[in-house]
Amino acid sequence: MPRTPEENERIRQAAKDKIHAAAMTLFIKKGYHATTIDDVAKEGQISKGLLYNYYKGKEELLAAIVRIRIEQIAEVMETVAALETPEDQLRHIVTGALDNVYRRPDVYRFYLNLQTRPEDDHVLAAYSKQLNEESRKQFEAQCAIFERLGVKEPRMRSLYFSSALFGAALMISTYHEGFPVEAMKEQIIREYCARSGE
Amino acid sequence: MPRTPEENERIRQAAKDKIHAAAMTLFIKKGYHATTIDDVAKEGQISKGLLYNYYKGKEELLAAIVRIRIEQIAEVMETVAALETPEDQLRHIVTGALDNVYRRPDVYRFYLNLQTRPEDDHVLAAYSKQLNEESRKQFEAQCAIFERLGVKEPRMRSLYFSSALFGAALMISTYHEGFPVEAMKEQIIREYCARSGE
Amino acid sequence: MPRTPEENERIRQAAKDKIHAAAMTLFIKKGYHATTIDDVAKEGQISKGLLYNYYKGKEELLAAIVRIRIEQIAEVMETVAALETPEDQLRHIVTGALDNVYRRPDVYRFYLNLQTRPEDDHVLAAYSKQLNEESRKQFEAQCAIFERLGVKEPRMRSLYFSSALFGAALMISTYHEGFPVEAMKEQIIREYCARSGE
Amino acid sequence: MPRTPEENERIRQAAKDKIHAAAMTLFIKKGYHATTIDDVAKEGQISKGLLYNYYKGKEELLAAIVRIRIEQIAEVMETVAALETPEDQLRHIVTGALDNVYRRPDVYRFYLNLQTRPEDDHVLAAYSKQLNEESRKQFEAQCAIFERLGVKEPRMRSLYFSSALFGAALMISTYHEGFPVEAMKEQIIREYCARSGE
DNA sequence: CATGAATGAGTGTTCATTCAT
DNA sequence: TATGAATGAACACTCATTCAT
Numbered sequence: 001m002p003r004t005p006e007e008n009e010r011i012r013q014a015a016k017d018k019i020h021a022a023a024m025t026l027f028i029k030k031g032y033h034a035t036t037i038d039d040v041a042k043e044g045q046i047s048k049g050l051l052y053n054y055y056k057g058k059e060e061l062l063a064a065i066v067r068i069r070i071e072q073i074a075e076v077m078e079t080v081a082a083l084e085t086p087e088d089q090l091r092h093i094v095t096g097a098l099d100n101v102y103r104r105p106d107v108y109r110f111y112l113n114l115q116t117r118p119e120d121d122h123v124l125a126a127y128s129k130q131l132n133e134e135s136r137k138q139f140e141a142q143c144a145i146f147e148r149l150g151v152k153e154p155r156m157r158s159l160y161f162s163s164a165l166f167g168a169a170l171m172i173s174t175y176h177e178g179f180p181v182e183a184m185k186e187q188i189i190r191e192y193c194a195r196s197g198e
Numbered sequence: 199m200p201r202t203p204e205e206n207e208r209i210r211q212a213a214k215d216k217i218h219a220a221a222m223t224l225f226i227k228k229g230y231h232a233t234t235i236d237d238v239a240k241e242g243q244i245s246k247g248l249l250y251n252y253y254k255g256k257e258e259l260l261a262a263i264v265r266i267r268i269e270q271i272a273e274v275m276e277t278v279a280a281l282e283t284p285e286d287q288l289r290h291i292v293t294g295a296l297d298n299v300y301r302r303p304d305v306y307r308f309y310l311n312l313q314t315r316p317e318d319d320h321v322l323a324a325y326s327k328q329l330n331e332e333s334r335k336q337f338e339a340q341c342a343i344f345e346r347l348g349v350k351e352p353r354m355r356s357l358y359f360s361s362a363l364f365g366a367a368l369m370i371s372t373y374h375e376g377f378p379v380e381a382m383k384e385q386i387i388r389e390y391c392a393r394s395g396e
Numbered sequence: 397m398p399r400t401p402e403e404n405e406r407i408r409q410a411a412k413d414k415i416h417a418a419a420m421t422l423f424i425k426k427g428y429h430a431t432t433i434d435d436v437a438k439e440g441q442i443s444k445g446l447l448y449n450y451y452k453g454k455e456e457l458l459a460a461i462v463r464i465r466i467e468q469i470a471e472v473m474e475t476v477a478a479l480e481t482p483e484d485q486l487r488h489i490v491t492g493a494l495d496n497v498y499r500r501p502d503v504y505r506f507y508l509n510l511q512t513r514p515e516d517d518h519v520l521a522a523y524s525k526q527l528n529e530e531s532r533k534q535f536e537a538q539c540a541i542f543e544r545l546g547v548k549e550p551r552m553r554s555l556y557f558s559s560a561l562f563g564a565a566l567m568i569s570t571y572h573e574g575f576p577v578e579a580m581k582e583q584i585i586r587e588y589c590a591r592s593g594e
Numbered sequence: 595m596p597r598t599p600e601e602n603e604r605i606r607q608a609a610k611d612k613i614h615a616a617a618m619t620l621f622i623k624k625g626y627h628a629t630t631i632d633d634v635a636k637e638g639q640i641s642k643g644l645l646y647n648y649y650k651g652k653e654e655l656l657a658a659i660v661r662i663r664i665e666q667i668a669e670v671m672e673t674v675a676a677l678e679t680p681e682d683q684l685r686h687i688v689t690g691a692l693d694n695v696y697r698r699p700d701v702y703r704f705y706l707n708l709q710t711r712p713e714d715d716h717v718l719a720a721y722s723k724q725l726n727e728e729s730r731k732q733f734e735a736q737c738a739i740f741e742r743l744g745v746k747e748p749r750m751r752s753l754y755f756s757s758a759l760f761g762a763a764l765m766i767s768t769y770h771e772g773f774p775v776e777a778m779k780e781q782i783i784r785e786y787c788a789r790s791g792e
Numbered sequence: 793c794a795t796g797a798a799t800g801a802g803t804g805t806t807c808a809t810t811c812a813t
Numbered sequence: 814t815a816t817g818a819a820t821g822a823a824c825a826c827t828c829a830t831t832c833a834t
Contacts, residue, residue: 015814027316029316030316030318031319034319036808037807037809038808041817047815047816048809048817049810049816049817050814050815053815057808058807058808106316110314110316113315113316116307116311116314116372117229118226118232118304118307118308118311120227120229132372136373159378159382163362163382164358165365167360167363167365167366167368168365170365170368171360174314175334187358199793199794199795200793200794200796201796201833201834234823235826236824236825245798245799246800247798247800247827250826251796251797255825256825256826397813397814397815398813398815398816399816399818403813404817408817411819426712426714427711427715427718429627430715430716432802432803432804433805434803434804442819442820443819444804444805444820445806445819448804448806448807449817449818505710511768512707512710513625514621514623514624514700515623515700516623517625517628518624528768552774552777552781555778556758558765559762559764559765560754560758562760562761562764562765563760563761563762563764564757566760567756570710570729571730576753579750580754583750587785606793609793630827630829631829640795641796642795642830643794643795643796644793644795646830651829651830794834795832796832796833796834797831797834798830799831800830801827801829802827802828803827804824804826804827805824805825805826806822806823806825807821807822807823809820809821811817811819811820812817812819813815813818
């Protein structure tokens with residue numbers, strides 16, 4: 001009674017997702033190095049062997065996680081692009097980013113940690129680069145927004161804006177408890193998202 | 199004829215320093231996990247055994263590095279405290295911090311990476327906490343400065359200021375090449391270090 | 397197709413036994429400290445890694461060996477307890493003990509060596525204590541036997557008896573070659589296992 | 595102002611003794627393997643280098659300790675040989691042996707532990723053999739005493755006697771606390787040291 | 793005579809990955 | 814597809830011994 005190809009694919013995808021989720025959970029909780037393949041298999045309630053059926057190795061687990069992160073970022077950028085005014089776009093960027101960080105500070109920490117890996121790190125450097133590249137794209141898109149907003153020096157403005165946003169995210173993920181996210185959002189929007197340049 | 203105790207002390211200190219420098223170099227270049235004790239010994243041009251004469255283990259190498267970092271931060275804070283006006287103090291903080299990051303983006307990356315380690319990381323979490331604790335102290339000191347500056351809501355202002363500063367540091371360490379550090383410094387100072395807050 | 401759990405259990409047990417036997421052989425031949433994990437793996441014809449699948453470390457190998465020894469002693473005591481008369485019981489103790497020592501003097505040496513470890517020995521002291529504790533239990537059981545035998549001072553008699561038995565075992569394991577085991581057994585039985593006290 | 599040769603010799607001997615005593619103390623307390631050369635040097639308040647001036651290595655420390663033990667045993671045998679009657683001789687052997695064990699059970703344990711080392715123990719087997727050889731000599735001497743005593747089967751009697759003595763020593767060194775040494779001495783003497791053989 | 797800094801071979805242990813079933 | 818037993822390279826750490834001073 002063989003399964004249909006569709007059924008098989010469904011099962012495969014379900015297993016992959018379980019493994020992915022398990023890896024994500026553990027990488028975030030313990031870090032990439034401190035998480036063993038055994039840990040992931042156990043957390044995913046799956047055998048070690050099966051894991052290797054779906055992912056070539058530990059590194060590919062990370063690659064998959066990073067890939068999805070990048071897709072998420074791209075999605076946000078598309079959503080932003082669909083908004084009417086540059087003001088709305090910027091407001092959406094700030095709100096979305098900081099809310100996300102506040103909701104899952106551990107997740108943000110994880111990616112920030114990945115982004116700050118040393119250049120020569122045996123495995124992780126490549127993923128660090130990918131994330132940084134994505135940030136750069138985001139930055140370019142922001143420049144365009146600020147241009148549309150009519151700011152005098154859109155690149156500089158985008159730089160300040162990004163700095164403030166990253167800094168806020170870093171602080172939220174670090175201190176979290178009782179962090180005044182709303183005030184921070186307002187501050188950044190007021191400061192950097194208005195037409196009147198400096 | 200045995201060496202004098204002073205001579206011994208000198209030799210010991212020299213060796214310790216060599217090892218420390220080697221570890222620092224490699225941790226920054228490759229990361230803590232990817233650096234082996236053999237690497238450190240080779241980089242420091244000493245035997246593995248000698249390393250263990252001076253440091254109880256790999257972790258203590260990291261501890262020493264973190265300790266020195268914390269001392270450096272404390273020094274900066276003292277220097278700042280010795281300055282006359284709050285304006286000078288803030289200017290010095292911004293300038294010192296960003297120049298440092300620009301000079302050694304890899305070093306800043308290393309510590310930021312350490313600070314963003316997951317809570318359950320086997321070994322590194324403790325050092326992550328220490329660094330975060332130090333950041334918090336720095337934050338408190340800044341609050342006092344903004345208070346002296348006569349700002350209405352010094353804690354909020356300090357928060358915005360720290361965010362902008364951290365964000366700038368993060369961006370400098372990430373992109374570095376041709377980063378407009380000076381403009382960034384001016385922007386932060388102009389924005390957050392003037393009396394007429396919001 | 398995965399193996400059945402029963403098959404796995406069988407394989408696991410077989411491997412555990414192989415490792416256990418290898419460790420026992422080598423510990424007895426070369427001693428605990430002089431035996432390396434590599435030695436054990438090689439002797440057991442398995443990889444080092446597999447050993448650690450079944451035993452947490454070198455020490456646990458020893459622990460398992462000691463545990464089994466203690467179980468064997470307990471079994472002997474049960475067998476003895478099942479015998480009818482105290483005379484039979486004592487005869488069985490003497491015969492069993494000395495025959496065992498004569499058959500495997502190296503095994504007896506090993507345990508005696510373990511029992512005589514210094515109190516502060518880093519690892520081994522605990523196992524030394526366990527074995528001594530077991531000896532003490534055995535002694536108490538013997539006291540009861542001598543009591544049933546109607547001896548005037550059963551504890552003292554048990555002490556003399558134990559001494560003679562231990563001493564004989566020690567000599568057998570030390571000299572072995574052509575040791576008059578039978579005469580020794582008769583002597584101890586004649587001397588200590590008759591009703592007419594001293 | 596060079597020292598006289600005699601003075602030098604005196605200093606040498608004093609240092610050697612300090613080291614010897616330190617090694618003895620630690621070997622007894624922690625065992626040979628668990629004692630490091632650093633431990634010995636520290637305990638002897640002497641530098642590691644100096645230790646190697648006096649002893650070729652760790653093993654020679656043990657050799658020296660064993661040598662002295664053997665000399666002590668030989669001395670006892672000479673003292674015994676000087677006694678008039680075989681009864682006195684045996685009484686002296688029993689009393690001397692058991693008193694010694696009772697006084698320093700740890701010392702006896704140490705040598706017994708050494709004697710029970712496996713045959714293939716990397717280093718220790720040789721010393722084990724030496725001690726066993728000495729025991730054998732002692733045994734031969736005892737045979738002669740029992741012969742002089744007029745016992746029918748002096749070798750067998752000596753065997754029983756040795757067994758009882760060793761066994762008693764083992765028990766004393768193992769349990770020690772409140773062990774009835776005197777009674778044990780009397781028992782052995784009564785049992786094995788009277789003319790009327792079995 | 794005396795010191796202790798320096799060495800490096802040796803060892804216990806971990807863990808990503810493979811493969812027989 | 815699924816399992817988990819098996820592997821072995823890699824690594825942190827120890828310690829007897831040497832040697833420059």
